[in-house]
Amino acid sequence: MFKMSFLNLLRRKSRTVLALLGIMIGVAALLVLVGLVEGINALALDAVGGMQGVYVMQDGATDDSLSIVNLSDKSKLEAIQGVKVVTPTILGVPQTVDGKRNSMSGGIPVSVIGTDPGQVSNSLLATAMQNLKEGRMLRSGDEGVVLISTKLSDDRKKHVNSTIKINDYSFKVIGIVEVTSDFYSNVIVLPIEDARKVLDFEEGKVNSFFVVPADPANVDKIDKIIDFKYPDDFDAYSAQETAALTGDILDSLRAMTLVIALISSIVAGIGVMNTMLMSVMERYSEIGVLKAVGWTNNNVMQMILLESMFLGVLGGIAGIVFGILVGELIGIASGLYPLMTPMLISEVFIFAISVSVFAGAYPAFRASRLEPIDALREGQGD
Protein backbone atom coordinates (compact mmCIF):
# COMPACT_ATOMS: atom_id res chain seq x y z
CA MET A 1 0.00 0.00 0.00
CA PHE A 2 3.00 2.23 0.62
CA LYS A 3 4.05 2.09 -2.96
CA MET A 4 0.55 2.64 -4.22
CA SER A 5 0.04 5.71 -2.05
CA PHE A 6 3.37 7.07 -3.10
CA LEU A 7 2.63 6.59 -6.78
CA ASN A 8 -0.69 8.34 -6.36
CA LEU A 9 1.16 11.50 -5.38
CA LEU A 10 3.16 11.39 -8.57
CA ARG A 11 0.07 11.54 -10.76
CA ARG A 12 -0.53 15.25 -10.57
CA LYS A 13 2.99 16.39 -10.02
CA SER A 14 2.38 20.12 -10.15
CA ARG A 15 -0.44 19.90 -7.66
CA THR A 16 1.66 17.78 -5.34
CA VAL A 17 4.53 20.21 -5.67
CA LEU A 18 2.21 23.06 -4.73
CA ALA A 19 1.12 21.30 -1.57
CA LEU A 20 4.75 20.49 -0.81
CA LEU A 21 5.70 24.14 -1.24
CA GLY A 22 3.10 25.12 1.33
CA ILE A 23 4.51 22.69 3.85
CA MET A 24 8.08 23.53 2.94
CA ILE A 25 7.66 27.27 3.46
CA GLY A 26 5.80 26.77 6.71
CA VAL A 27 8.45 24.42 8.04
CA ALA A 28 11.31 26.66 6.92
CA ALA A 29 9.73 29.79 8.43
CA LEU A 30 9.18 28.03 11.69
CA LEU A 31 12.64 26.56 11.78
CA VAL A 32 14.34 29.88 11.06
CA LEU A 33 12.25 31.91 13.51
CA VAL A 34 12.43 29.49 16.40
CA GLY A 35 16.11 29.01 15.56
CA LEU A 36 16.69 32.77 15.78
CA VAL A 37 14.94 33.02 19.14
CA GLU A 38 16.95 30.08 20.42
CA GLY A 39 20.08 31.64 18.98
CA ILE A 40 19.48 34.85 20.94
CA ASN A 41 18.69 32.78 23.99
CA ALA A 42 21.93 30.87 23.65
CA LEU A 43 23.87 34.13 23.38
CA ALA A 44 22.23 35.39 26.55
CA LEU A 45 22.92 32.15 28.35
CA ASP A 46 26.51 32.25 27.17
CA ALA A 47 26.94 35.65 28.74
CA VAL A 48 25.73 34.64 32.14
CA GLY A 49 25.79 30.89 32.09
CA GLY A 50 29.17 30.34 33.67
CA MET A 51 28.77 33.13 36.15
CA GLN A 52 30.04 31.88 39.47
CA GLY A 53 28.55 34.58 41.58
CA VAL A 54 25.54 36.64 42.53
CA TYR A 55 24.58 39.67 40.61
CA VAL A 56 23.28 42.42 42.89
CA MET A 57 21.27 45.36 41.59
CA GLN A 58 19.07 48.04 43.01
CA ASP A 59 15.76 46.72 44.28
CA GLY A 60 13.23 46.71 41.50
CA ALA A 61 15.72 47.16 38.68
CA THR A 62 15.49 44.64 35.90
CA ASP A 63 18.51 45.77 33.99
CA ASP A 64 21.89 46.77 35.37
CA SER A 65 22.06 49.99 33.35
CA LEU A 66 18.90 51.12 35.16
CA SER A 67 20.19 50.15 38.56
CA ILE A 68 22.08 52.49 40.89
CA VAL A 69 23.42 51.41 44.27
CA ASN A 70 25.62 53.09 46.89
CA LEU A 71 29.26 52.09 46.71
CA SER A 72 29.30 52.19 50.49
CA ASP A 73 26.84 49.28 50.58
CA LYS A 74 29.69 47.08 49.38
CA SER A 75 30.61 46.47 53.01
CA LYS A 76 27.09 45.20 53.78
CA LEU A 77 27.56 42.50 51.19
CA GLU A 78 31.11 41.70 52.24
CA ALA A 79 29.83 41.12 55.78
CA ILE A 80 27.64 38.22 54.67
CA GLN A 81 29.07 34.90 55.70
CA GLY A 82 30.69 32.88 52.94
CA VAL A 83 31.35 35.87 50.68
CA LYS A 84 34.87 35.98 49.22
CA VAL A 85 34.91 39.17 47.16
CA VAL A 86 32.50 41.89 46.13
CA THR A 87 33.29 43.80 42.94
CA PRO A 88 31.40 46.93 41.91
CA THR A 89 30.49 47.58 38.26
CA ILE A 90 29.81 50.75 36.33
CA LEU A 91 28.77 50.30 32.75
CA GLY A 92 27.49 52.38 29.93
CA VAL A 93 27.68 53.29 26.29
CA PRO A 94 29.92 56.30 25.55
CA GLN A 95 28.84 58.96 23.04
CA THR A 96 32.04 58.86 21.05
CA VAL A 97 34.95 56.52 20.61
CA ASP A 98 38.02 58.03 19.00
CA GLY A 99 35.88 61.05 18.24
CA LYS A 100 33.40 59.02 16.21
CA ARG A 101 29.77 58.75 17.21
CA ASN A 102 29.14 55.47 18.91
CA SER A 103 25.68 54.50 17.74
CA MET A 104 23.61 51.50 16.78
CA SER A 105 23.96 52.40 13.16
CA GLY A 106 27.50 51.09 13.13
CA GLY A 107 26.40 47.67 14.40
CA ILE A 108 26.58 46.77 18.06
CA PRO A 109 27.80 49.92 19.86
CA VAL A 110 30.92 49.87 22.00
CA SER A 111 30.16 49.50 25.67
CA VAL A 112 32.34 50.44 28.57
CA ILE A 113 32.55 48.32 31.70
CA GLY A 114 34.35 49.61 34.73
CA THR A 115 35.27 47.26 37.51
CA ASP A 116 37.78 46.91 40.32
CA PRO A 117 41.04 46.65 38.35
CA GLY A 118 42.50 44.17 40.80
CA GLN A 119 39.46 41.89 40.69
CA VAL A 120 38.66 41.42 36.99
CA SER A 121 38.87 37.68 37.50
CA ASN A 122 36.26 37.98 40.25
CA SER A 123 33.99 40.29 38.34
CA LEU A 124 30.96 39.73 36.27
CA LEU A 125 33.27 39.53 33.27
CA ALA A 126 35.25 36.63 34.67
CA THR A 127 33.64 33.93 32.59
CA ALA A 128 33.23 36.00 29.45
CA MET A 129 36.86 37.14 29.28
CA GLN A 130 39.17 34.29 29.76
CA ASN A 131 41.95 34.30 27.28
CA LEU A 132 44.33 37.16 27.16
CA LYS A 133 45.53 37.38 23.61
CA GLU A 134 48.04 40.17 23.93
CA GLY A 135 49.39 42.36 26.71
CA ARG A 136 48.28 41.93 30.29
CA MET A 137 45.18 42.01 32.49
CA LEU A 138 44.24 45.01 34.63
CA ARG A 139 45.98 45.17 38.00
CA SER A 140 45.03 46.92 41.16
CA GLY A 141 46.24 50.50 41.08
CA ASP A 142 45.94 50.71 37.25
CA GLU A 143 44.72 54.03 35.93
CA GLY A 144 44.30 55.35 32.41
CA VAL A 145 44.61 51.93 30.84
CA VAL A 146 42.02 49.64 29.24
CA LEU A 147 41.44 46.10 28.00
CA ILE A 148 39.67 45.74 24.70
CA SER A 149 38.01 42.79 23.00
CA THR A 150 39.62 41.12 19.98
CA LYS A 151 36.79 42.28 17.75
CA LEU A 152 37.35 45.87 18.76
CA SER A 153 41.06 45.44 18.22
CA ASP A 154 40.45 44.13 14.70
CA ASP A 155 37.76 46.67 13.84
CA ARG A 156 39.68 49.71 15.09
CA LYS A 157 43.20 48.46 14.38
CA LYS A 158 44.21 48.81 18.00
CA HIS A 159 47.06 46.93 19.60
CA VAL A 160 48.81 46.96 22.91
CA ASN A 161 50.06 50.52 23.58
CA SER A 162 47.63 52.05 21.05
CA THR A 163 45.65 54.98 22.35
CA ILE A 164 41.89 54.90 22.42
CA LYS A 165 39.76 57.95 23.14
CA ILE A 166 36.50 57.42 24.98
CA ASN A 167 34.35 60.55 25.04
CA ASP A 168 36.92 63.17 26.02
CA TYR A 169 39.44 60.94 27.71
CA SER A 170 42.34 59.07 26.19
CA PHE A 171 43.45 55.66 27.38
CA LYS A 172 46.28 53.31 26.62
CA VAL A 173 45.42 49.77 25.53
CA ILE A 174 47.30 47.32 27.76
CA GLY A 175 45.64 44.07 26.84
CA ILE A 176 43.47 42.40 24.25
CA VAL A 177 41.12 39.70 25.45
CA GLU A 178 39.15 37.05 23.70
CA VAL A 179 35.51 37.09 24.72
CA THR A 180 33.43 33.95 24.78
CA SER A 181 30.12 35.74 24.58
CA ASP A 182 28.89 37.84 21.71
CA PHE A 183 27.20 40.07 24.28
CA TYR A 184 30.60 41.45 25.15
CA SER A 185 32.10 41.42 21.69
CA ASN A 186 32.49 45.23 21.50
CA VAL A 187 33.67 45.95 24.98
CA ILE A 188 36.22 48.16 26.70
CA VAL A 189 37.09 47.15 30.26
CA LEU A 190 38.68 49.76 32.48
CA PRO A 191 39.27 50.60 36.15
CA ILE A 192 35.98 51.59 37.78
CA GLU A 193 37.02 55.13 38.67
CA ASP A 194 38.10 55.75 35.07
CA ALA A 195 34.69 54.52 33.96
CA ARG A 196 33.05 56.94 36.39
CA LYS A 197 35.05 59.76 34.87
CA VAL A 198 34.31 58.80 31.29
CA LEU A 199 30.59 58.17 31.80
CA ASP A 200 30.23 61.09 34.24
CA PHE A 201 28.77 58.73 36.82
CA GLU A 202 27.70 60.11 40.20
CA GLU A 203 30.32 59.98 43.00
CA GLY A 204 29.76 57.24 45.55
CA LYS A 205 27.39 55.30 43.31
CA VAL A 206 27.81 52.26 41.06
CA ASN A 207 25.45 50.25 38.83
CA SER A 208 25.74 46.91 40.50
CA PHE A 209 27.84 44.54 42.55
CA PHE A 210 29.11 41.09 41.74
CA VAL A 211 29.34 38.89 44.80
CA VAL A 212 31.64 35.87 44.62
CA PRO A 213 31.21 33.23 47.30
CA ALA A 214 34.17 31.39 48.77
CA ASP A 215 32.50 28.14 47.78
CA PRO A 216 30.87 28.24 44.32
CA ALA A 217 28.26 25.79 45.59
CA ASN A 218 26.88 28.54 47.81
CA VAL A 219 25.80 30.87 45.00
CA ASP A 220 22.12 30.17 45.49
CA LYS A 221 22.38 30.38 49.26
CA ILE A 222 24.01 33.79 49.16
CA ASP A 223 21.54 34.95 46.55
CA LYS A 224 18.72 34.12 48.97
CA ILE A 225 20.43 35.66 51.98
CA ILE A 226 20.86 38.99 50.16
CA ASP A 227 17.25 39.05 49.01
CA PHE A 228 16.13 38.15 52.52
CA LYS A 229 18.37 40.51 54.49
CA TYR A 230 18.10 43.58 52.27
CA PRO A 231 14.74 43.31 50.51
CA ASP A 232 14.46 47.09 50.14
CA ASP A 233 18.02 47.73 49.00
CA PHE A 234 18.87 44.96 46.57
CA ASP A 235 17.64 42.43 44.09
CA ALA A 236 20.07 39.55 43.83
CA TYR A 237 20.27 37.20 40.86
CA SER A 238 22.16 34.01 40.34
CA ALA A 239 23.15 32.93 36.85
CA GLN A 240 19.97 30.92 36.41
CA GLU A 241 17.84 33.82 37.51
CA THR A 242 19.56 36.20 35.15
CA ALA A 243 18.99 33.80 32.34
CA ALA A 244 15.37 33.58 33.36
CA LEU A 245 15.12 37.34 33.17
CA THR A 246 16.39 37.35 29.63
CA GLY A 247 14.04 34.45 29.13
CA ASP A 248 11.06 36.68 29.86
CA ILE A 249 11.83 38.77 26.82
CA LEU A 250 12.44 35.66 24.80
CA ASP A 251 9.15 34.21 25.93
CA SER A 252 7.28 36.98 24.18
CA LEU A 253 9.32 36.28 21.06
CA ARG A 254 8.43 32.63 21.44
CA ALA A 255 4.76 33.52 21.67
CA MET A 256 5.21 35.27 18.37
CA THR A 257 6.73 32.20 16.77
CA LEU A 258 3.72 30.28 18.04
CA VAL A 259 1.47 32.59 16.07
CA ILE A 260 3.63 32.03 13.03
CA ALA A 261 3.50 28.29 13.61
CA LEU A 262 -0.26 28.53 13.67
CA ILE A 263 -0.40 30.51 10.45
CA SER A 264 2.02 28.24 8.66
CA SER A 265 0.16 25.15 9.78
CA ILE A 266 -3.09 26.60 8.45
CA VAL A 267 -1.45 27.44 5.12
CA ALA A 268 0.21 24.04 4.84
CA GLY A 269 -2.90 22.27 6.07
CA ILE A 270 -5.17 23.93 3.55
CA GLY A 271 -2.72 23.02 0.79
CA VAL A 272 -2.70 19.39 1.80
CA MET A 273 -6.43 19.23 2.31
CA ASN A 274 -7.13 20.80 -1.04
CA THR A 275 -4.71 18.49 -2.83
CA MET A 276 -6.10 15.41 -1.17
CA LEU A 277 -9.73 16.38 -1.71
CA MET A 278 -9.13 16.95 -5.39
CA SER A 279 -7.19 13.75 -5.64
CA VAL A 280 -9.98 11.82 -3.94
CA MET A 281 -12.60 13.33 -6.21
CA GLU A 282 -10.65 12.44 -9.30
CA ARG A 283 -10.36 8.89 -8.12
CA TYR A 284 -13.97 8.16 -7.21
CA SER A 285 -14.18 5.23 -9.57
CA GLU A 286 -10.82 3.81 -8.52
CA ILE A 287 -11.79 3.99 -4.90
CA GLY A 288 -15.05 2.32 -5.85
CA VAL A 289 -13.09 -0.55 -7.41
CA LEU A 290 -10.93 -0.88 -4.32
CA LYS A 291 -14.06 -1.20 -2.25
CA ALA A 292 -15.59 -3.61 -4.73
CA VAL A 293 -12.57 -5.89 -4.46
CA GLY A 294 -12.87 -6.00 -0.70
CA TRP A 295 -11.10 -2.98 0.75
CA THR A 296 -12.82 -1.76 3.88
CA ASN A 297 -13.56 1.86 4.75
CA ASN A 298 -10.50 1.79 6.99
CA ASN A 299 -8.26 0.47 4.22
CA VAL A 300 -9.28 3.35 1.98
CA MET A 301 -8.82 5.82 4.81
CA GLN A 302 -5.35 4.42 5.48
CA MET A 303 -4.36 4.86 1.86
CA ILE A 304 -5.38 8.52 1.81
CA LEU A 305 -3.79 9.22 5.18
CA LEU A 306 -0.62 7.55 3.98
CA GLU A 307 -0.58 9.85 0.97
CA SER A 308 -1.05 12.87 3.24
CA MET A 309 1.73 11.60 5.45
CA PHE A 310 4.06 11.27 2.46
CA LEU A 311 3.28 14.89 1.63
CA GLY A 312 4.23 15.81 5.19
CA VAL A 313 7.46 13.81 5.09
CA LEU A 314 8.56 15.21 1.73
CA GLY A 315 7.46 18.76 2.53
CA GLY A 316 9.10 18.49 5.93
CA ILE A 317 12.43 17.37 4.52
CA ALA A 318 12.33 20.08 1.84
CA GLY A 319 11.41 22.67 4.47
CA ILE A 320 14.23 21.63 6.77
CA VAL A 321 16.80 21.83 3.99
CA PHE A 322 15.41 25.18 2.86
CA GLY A 323 15.24 26.49 6.42
CA ILE A 324 18.85 25.53 7.14
CA LEU A 325 19.95 27.31 3.97
CA VAL A 326 17.99 30.46 4.81
CA GLY A 327 19.32 30.36 8.38
CA GLU A 328 22.84 30.13 7.09
CA LEU A 329 22.25 33.12 4.81
CA ILE A 330 20.80 35.14 7.67
CA GLY A 331 23.82 34.21 9.75
CA ILE A 332 26.23 35.34 7.06
CA ALA A 333 24.30 38.56 6.54
CA SER A 334 23.66 39.54 10.15
CA GLY A 335 26.13 37.57 12.25
CA LEU A 336 23.27 36.07 14.21
CA TYR A 337 22.94 32.40 13.41
CA PRO A 338 19.66 30.64 14.15
CA LEU A 339 20.26 27.78 16.54
CA MET A 340 18.74 24.71 14.92
CA THR A 341 19.22 21.84 17.30
CA PRO A 342 18.45 18.29 16.20
CA MET A 343 15.63 18.51 18.70
CA LEU A 344 14.14 21.54 16.96
CA ILE A 345 14.60 19.95 13.56
CA SER A 346 12.84 16.78 14.62
CA GLU A 347 10.08 18.84 16.19
CA VAL A 348 9.33 20.77 13.01
CA PHE A 349 9.52 17.50 11.07
CA ILE A 350 6.93 15.93 13.33
CA PHE A 351 4.96 19.15 13.07
CA ALA A 352 4.93 18.89 9.26
CA ILE A 353 3.78 15.28 9.36
CA SER A 354 1.08 15.89 11.96
CA VAL A 355 -0.32 18.90 10.13
CA SER A 356 -0.44 16.90 6.89
CA VAL A 357 -2.04 13.84 8.42
CA PHE A 358 -4.51 16.03 10.27
CA ALA A 359 -5.38 17.92 7.08
CA GLY A 360 -5.70 14.61 5.22
CA ALA A 361 -8.17 13.28 7.75
CA TYR A 362 -11.21 14.91 6.22
CA PRO A 363 -10.44 13.85 2.61
CA ALA A 364 -9.65 10.38 3.93
CA PHE A 365 -12.95 10.26 5.73
CA ARG A 366 -14.78 11.39 2.62
CA ALA A 367 -13.05 8.74 0.53
CA SER A 368 -13.75 6.00 3.04
CA ARG A 369 -17.44 6.82 3.04
CA LEU A 370 -17.84 6.47 -0.72
CA GLU A 371 -20.30 3.76 -1.59
CA PRO A 372 -18.64 1.38 -4.04
CA ILE A 373 -21.61 1.59 -6.32
CA ASP A 374 -21.77 5.39 -6.50
CA ALA A 375 -18.06 5.55 -7.00
CA LEU A 376 -18.20 3.05 -9.85
CA ARG A 377 -21.05 4.83 -11.56
CA GLU A 378 -19.15 8.10 -11.36
CA GLY A 379 -16.33 6.58 -13.39
CA GLN A 380 -18.62 5.43 -16.18
CA GLY A 381 -19.30 8.97 -17.23
CA ASP A 382 -16.60 8.83 -19.86
Add this chain to the structure above:
Amino acid sequence: MVKKGKVKKEERKPIIEVRKIKKTYLLGETKVHALRGVSLNVYPGELIIILGPSGSGKSTLLHQMGALDIPTEGKVLVDGLDITQMDSWNLSMLRRKKMGFIFQSFNLIPTLDAVENVHIPLLPTNVSEVAAHRRAMHLLKEVGIEDRAHHKPNQLSGGERQRVSIARALINDPEIIFADEPTGNLDSKTGEKVLEIIRKLNEEEGKTFVIVTHDASLVEFADRVFIIRDGLIEEENLGGKNGHAYKSESVELNKRKRKK
Protein backbone atom coordinates in the same frame (compact mmCIF):
# COMPACT_ATOMS: atom_id res chain seq x y z
CA MET B 1 -34.76 -36.71 -17.17
CA VAL B 2 -35.74 -33.11 -16.79
CA LYS B 3 -37.41 -33.88 -13.51
CA LYS B 4 -34.36 -35.61 -12.13
CA GLY B 5 -32.17 -32.69 -13.08
CA LYS B 6 -34.49 -30.35 -11.34
CA VAL B 7 -34.52 -32.35 -8.10
CA LYS B 8 -30.77 -32.43 -8.13
CA LYS B 9 -30.68 -28.69 -8.42
CA GLU B 10 -33.05 -28.20 -5.49
CA GLU B 11 -30.76 -30.30 -3.29
CA ARG B 12 -27.78 -28.08 -3.91
CA LYS B 13 -27.42 -25.08 -1.67
CA PRO B 14 -27.48 -21.85 -3.61
CA ILE B 15 -24.57 -19.44 -3.20
CA ILE B 16 -26.84 -16.53 -3.85
CA GLU B 17 -30.53 -16.24 -3.22
CA VAL B 18 -32.27 -13.16 -4.44
CA ARG B 19 -35.68 -12.80 -2.85
CA LYS B 20 -38.21 -10.38 -4.26
CA ILE B 21 -35.87 -7.48 -4.39
CA LYS B 22 -36.91 -4.02 -5.41
CA LYS B 23 -34.59 -1.14 -6.00
CA THR B 24 -35.97 2.35 -6.22
CA TYR B 25 -33.82 5.37 -6.92
CA LEU B 26 -34.92 8.83 -6.05
CA LEU B 27 -34.09 11.30 -8.74
CA GLY B 28 -35.20 14.55 -7.18
CA GLU B 29 -38.98 14.13 -6.86
CA THR B 30 -39.37 11.23 -9.26
CA LYS B 31 -38.90 7.63 -8.27
CA VAL B 32 -37.05 5.35 -10.65
CA HIS B 33 -38.01 1.72 -10.17
CA ALA B 34 -34.89 -0.03 -11.42
CA LEU B 35 -35.90 -3.41 -9.99
CA ARG B 36 -39.51 -4.26 -9.26
CA GLY B 37 -39.49 -7.61 -7.51
CA VAL B 38 -36.80 -9.96 -8.77
CA SER B 39 -36.09 -13.42 -7.39
CA LEU B 40 -33.49 -15.91 -8.51
CA ASN B 41 -30.94 -18.36 -7.15
CA VAL B 42 -27.38 -18.97 -8.21
CA TYR B 43 -25.90 -22.41 -7.57
CA PRO B 44 -22.22 -23.30 -7.27
CA GLY B 45 -20.52 -23.90 -10.59
CA GLU B 46 -23.22 -22.22 -12.63
CA LEU B 47 -22.70 -19.69 -15.35
CA ILE B 48 -25.65 -17.34 -15.32
CA ILE B 49 -26.34 -14.77 -17.95
CA ILE B 50 -28.54 -11.74 -17.58
CA LEU B 51 -29.77 -10.22 -20.80
CA GLY B 52 -31.98 -7.26 -21.37
CA PRO B 53 -32.30 -3.93 -23.10
CA SER B 54 -30.49 -0.87 -21.87
CA GLY B 55 -31.95 0.58 -18.70
CA SER B 56 -33.80 -2.63 -17.83
CA GLY B 57 -31.98 -3.00 -14.50
CA LYS B 58 -29.28 -5.55 -15.35
CA SER B 59 -26.41 -3.69 -13.71
CA THR B 60 -28.57 -2.80 -10.76
CA LEU B 61 -29.41 -6.46 -10.22
CA LEU B 62 -25.76 -7.47 -10.50
CA HIS B 63 -24.76 -4.85 -7.93
CA GLN B 64 -27.34 -6.09 -5.45
CA MET B 65 -26.16 -9.68 -5.91
CA GLY B 66 -22.54 -8.66 -5.56
CA ALA B 67 -23.06 -6.88 -2.23
CA LEU B 68 -22.05 -3.59 -3.85
CA ASP B 69 -25.41 -2.14 -3.03
CA ILE B 70 -28.38 -2.89 -0.79
CA PRO B 71 -31.90 -3.33 -2.26
CA THR B 72 -34.72 -1.06 -1.17
CA GLU B 73 -36.89 -4.06 -0.45
CA GLY B 74 -36.39 -7.82 -0.30
CA LYS B 75 -33.39 -9.85 0.66
CA VAL B 76 -30.17 -11.10 -0.84
CA LEU B 77 -28.64 -14.11 0.87
CA VAL B 78 -25.03 -15.03 0.23
CA ASP B 79 -24.22 -18.47 1.57
CA GLY B 80 -27.37 -18.16 3.61
CA LEU B 81 -26.46 -14.82 5.20
CA ASP B 82 -28.63 -11.80 4.56
CA ILE B 83 -26.48 -9.00 3.19
CA THR B 84 -29.18 -6.42 3.73
CA GLN B 85 -28.44 -6.74 7.45
CA MET B 86 -24.68 -6.31 7.14
CA ASP B 87 -22.64 -3.20 7.87
CA SER B 88 -20.11 -1.86 5.41
CA TRP B 89 -17.20 -3.70 7.04
CA ASN B 90 -18.92 -7.06 6.76
CA LEU B 91 -19.90 -6.32 3.18
CA SER B 92 -16.28 -5.52 2.35
CA MET B 93 -15.17 -8.75 3.97
CA LEU B 94 -17.79 -10.70 2.07
CA ARG B 95 -16.60 -9.25 -1.22
CA ARG B 96 -12.99 -9.80 -0.25
CA LYS B 97 -13.47 -13.46 0.64
CA LYS B 98 -16.13 -14.72 -1.73
CA MET B 99 -16.50 -12.44 -4.71
CA GLY B 100 -14.67 -11.22 -7.75
CA PHE B 101 -15.68 -8.40 -10.09
CA ILE B 102 -15.04 -7.70 -13.74
CA PHE B 103 -16.20 -4.36 -15.12
CA GLN B 104 -16.91 -3.16 -18.59
CA SER B 105 -14.39 -0.34 -18.29
CA PHE B 106 -11.73 -2.55 -16.63
CA ASN B 107 -11.14 -0.04 -13.83
CA LEU B 108 -7.47 -0.73 -13.33
CA ILE B 109 -5.26 1.57 -11.27
CA PRO B 110 -3.22 3.50 -13.86
CA THR B 111 -0.14 3.98 -11.67
CA LEU B 112 0.37 0.29 -11.03
CA ASP B 113 1.58 -2.31 -13.49
CA ALA B 114 -0.36 -5.44 -14.38
CA VAL B 115 0.88 -7.70 -11.56
CA GLU B 116 0.43 -4.98 -8.99
CA ASN B 117 -3.10 -4.38 -10.20
CA VAL B 118 -3.80 -8.07 -9.87
CA HIS B 119 -2.77 -8.22 -6.25
CA ILE B 120 -4.57 -5.08 -5.11
CA PRO B 121 -7.33 -7.06 -3.37
CA LEU B 122 -4.68 -8.75 -1.23
CA LEU B 123 -2.94 -5.51 -0.16
CA PRO B 124 -5.00 -5.01 2.97
CA THR B 125 -4.85 -8.69 3.92
CA ASN B 126 -2.05 -10.46 5.73
CA VAL B 127 -1.06 -12.44 2.65
CA SER B 128 2.64 -11.75 2.20
CA GLU B 129 3.84 -9.56 -0.63
CA VAL B 130 5.86 -12.44 -2.07
CA ALA B 131 3.00 -14.90 -1.98
CA ALA B 132 0.62 -12.35 -3.48
CA HIS B 133 3.08 -11.62 -6.25
CA ARG B 134 3.59 -15.28 -7.03
CA ARG B 135 -0.12 -15.88 -7.19
CA ALA B 136 -0.68 -12.79 -9.34
CA MET B 137 1.98 -13.98 -11.80
CA HIS B 138 0.40 -17.39 -11.91
CA LEU B 139 -2.99 -15.86 -12.73
CA LEU B 140 -1.55 -13.61 -15.42
CA LYS B 141 -0.09 -16.74 -16.96
CA GLU B 142 -3.46 -18.41 -16.77
CA VAL B 143 -5.10 -15.56 -18.68
CA GLY B 144 -2.19 -15.62 -21.11
CA ILE B 145 -0.45 -12.30 -20.54
CA GLU B 146 2.39 -13.07 -18.16
CA ASP B 147 4.76 -11.35 -20.58
CA ARG B 148 2.83 -8.12 -19.96
CA ALA B 149 3.19 -8.35 -16.19
CA HIS B 150 5.22 -5.18 -15.85
CA HIS B 151 3.29 -3.04 -18.26
CA LYS B 152 1.12 -0.19 -17.03
CA PRO B 153 -2.55 -0.26 -18.07
CA ASN B 154 -2.01 2.44 -20.70
CA GLN B 155 0.58 0.22 -22.36
CA LEU B 156 -1.93 -2.62 -22.68
CA SER B 157 -4.63 -3.25 -25.26
CA GLY B 158 -8.27 -3.40 -24.21
CA GLY B 159 -8.30 -7.18 -24.28
CA GLU B 160 -5.13 -7.35 -22.22
CA ARG B 161 -6.56 -4.93 -19.70
CA GLN B 162 -9.69 -6.99 -19.35
CA ARG B 163 -7.54 -10.07 -18.80
CA VAL B 164 -5.69 -8.24 -16.05
CA SER B 165 -9.00 -7.44 -14.45
CA ILE B 166 -10.07 -11.08 -14.74
CA ALA B 167 -6.86 -12.09 -12.99
CA ARG B 168 -7.59 -9.47 -10.34
CA ALA B 169 -11.06 -10.93 -9.86
CA LEU B 170 -9.49 -14.36 -9.30
CA ILE B 171 -6.70 -13.42 -6.90
CA ASN B 172 -8.75 -14.00 -3.75
CA ASP B 173 -9.96 -17.35 -5.07
CA PRO B 174 -13.60 -16.25 -5.01
CA GLU B 175 -16.60 -18.55 -5.02
CA ILE B 176 -18.43 -16.36 -7.46
CA ILE B 177 -17.43 -13.83 -10.09
CA PHE B 178 -19.65 -11.00 -11.32
CA ALA B 179 -19.05 -9.47 -14.68
CA ASP B 180 -20.86 -6.43 -16.07
CA GLU B 181 -20.53 -6.40 -19.85
CA PRO B 182 -17.01 -7.81 -19.77
CA THR B 183 -16.73 -7.58 -23.53
CA GLY B 184 -18.60 -4.32 -23.91
CA ASN B 185 -15.51 -2.27 -24.64
CA LEU B 186 -13.78 -4.88 -26.79
CA ASP B 187 -13.98 -5.68 -30.48
CA SER B 188 -15.61 -9.01 -31.24
CA LYS B 189 -12.37 -10.91 -31.76
CA THR B 190 -10.80 -9.78 -28.49
CA GLY B 191 -14.15 -10.27 -26.82
CA GLU B 192 -14.17 -13.88 -27.92
CA LYS B 193 -10.80 -14.50 -26.32
CA VAL B 194 -11.98 -13.03 -23.06
CA LEU B 195 -15.15 -15.13 -23.19
CA GLU B 196 -13.04 -18.20 -23.86
CA ILE B 197 -11.11 -17.52 -20.66
CA ILE B 198 -14.34 -17.15 -18.73
CA ARG B 199 -15.69 -20.36 -20.23
CA LYS B 200 -12.57 -22.26 -19.24
CA LEU B 201 -12.65 -20.91 -15.71
CA ASN B 202 -16.24 -22.03 -15.42
CA GLU B 203 -15.96 -25.41 -17.04
CA GLU B 204 -12.50 -26.49 -15.97
CA GLU B 205 -12.16 -24.81 -12.60
CA GLY B 206 -15.81 -24.76 -11.64
CA LYS B 207 -15.95 -21.04 -10.91
CA THR B 208 -19.43 -19.61 -10.62
CA PHE B 209 -20.20 -16.66 -12.90
CA VAL B 210 -22.99 -14.14 -13.12
CA ILE B 211 -22.60 -12.15 -16.30
CA VAL B 212 -24.52 -9.20 -17.60
CA THR B 213 -24.06 -8.95 -21.31
CA HIS B 214 -25.41 -7.92 -24.63
CA ASP B 215 -23.26 -10.55 -26.20
CA ALA B 216 -25.58 -13.42 -27.10
CA SER B 217 -22.66 -15.63 -28.11
CA LEU B 218 -21.97 -16.36 -24.45
CA VAL B 219 -25.41 -17.94 -24.16
CA GLU B 220 -24.06 -21.21 -25.51
CA PHE B 221 -21.82 -21.66 -22.45
CA ALA B 222 -24.51 -20.65 -19.97
CA ASP B 223 -26.41 -22.82 -17.55
CA ARG B 224 -29.30 -20.43 -17.36
CA VAL B 225 -30.24 -17.21 -19.06
CA PHE B 226 -32.45 -14.57 -17.51
CA ILE B 227 -34.11 -11.98 -19.64
CA ILE B 228 -34.92 -8.85 -17.74
CA ARG B 229 -37.13 -6.02 -18.85
CA ASP B 230 -38.31 -2.96 -16.95
CA GLY B 231 -36.97 -4.25 -13.67
CA LEU B 232 -38.65 -7.63 -13.86
CA ILE B 233 -37.47 -11.06 -14.96
CA GLU B 234 -39.39 -11.77 -18.09
CA GLU B 235 -37.97 -15.17 -19.01
CA GLU B 236 -35.74 -17.81 -17.52
CA ASN B 237 -34.22 -20.22 -20.05
CA LEU B 238 -31.72 -23.00 -19.90
CA GLY B 239 -28.48 -22.16 -21.67
CA GLY B 240 -26.46 -24.01 -24.25
CA LYS B 241 -24.36 -25.76 -21.60
CA ASN B 242 -27.33 -27.95 -20.73
CA GLY B 243 -27.51 -29.21 -24.25
CA HIS B 244 -30.30 -26.84 -25.19
CA ALA B 245 -30.14 -25.30 -28.56
CA TYR B 246 -30.73 -21.82 -27.37
CA LYS B 247 -33.50 -19.84 -28.95
CA SER B 248 -35.15 -16.76 -27.70
CA GLU B 249 -36.73 -13.87 -29.39
CA SER B 250 -35.29 -11.53 -26.84
CA VAL B 251 -31.79 -12.68 -27.62
CA GLU B 252 -32.36 -12.20 -31.26
CA LEU B 253 -33.60 -8.76 -30.50
CA ASN B 254 -30.50 -8.02 -28.54
CA LYS B 255 -28.28 -9.28 -31.30
CA ARG B 256 -29.94 -7.18 -33.86
CA LYS B 257 -29.79 -4.13 -31.67
CA ARG B 258 -26.10 -4.57 -31.21
CA LYS B 259 -25.37 -4.78 -34.89
CA LYS B 260 -27.10 -1.48 -35.37
